[in-house]
Amino acid sequence: MFQAPADLPVSEQIAELRARAADIVTYITRSASYVQRQHRAVAGEVFDAVGPIGEPVEIVHDTISDAVYDIIRDLTKMVGRAIEGQPRKW
Numbered sequence: 001m002f003q004a005p006a007d008l009p010v011s012e013q014i015a016e017l018r019a020r021a022a023d024i025v026t027y028i029t030r031s032a033s034y035v036q037r038q039h040r041a042v043a044g045e046v047f048d049a050v051g052p053i054g055e056p057v058e059i060v061h062d063t064i065s066d067a068v069y070d071i072i073r074d075l076t077k078m079v080g081r082a083i084e085g086q087p088r089k090w
Contacts, residue, residue: 021084029073043065
């Protein structure tokens, strides 16, 4: 992970962070996707055990959790672009 030496001037620490921003963003977004897949697998086991009566709750759960993971990835990318000094790309 990124850790700029404390003895570097702030301007050099910022430059180092900007240089590694893309790698940091990739790491975080891939991690979020991995956690999402694990979350879905565990939740799927629970919903399978509950049976058909749980289907409406499963649909709502999956919709909300997918949205949360999408937001995490999107915000991470936005922060990465801001760190790199790129304009907003909504």
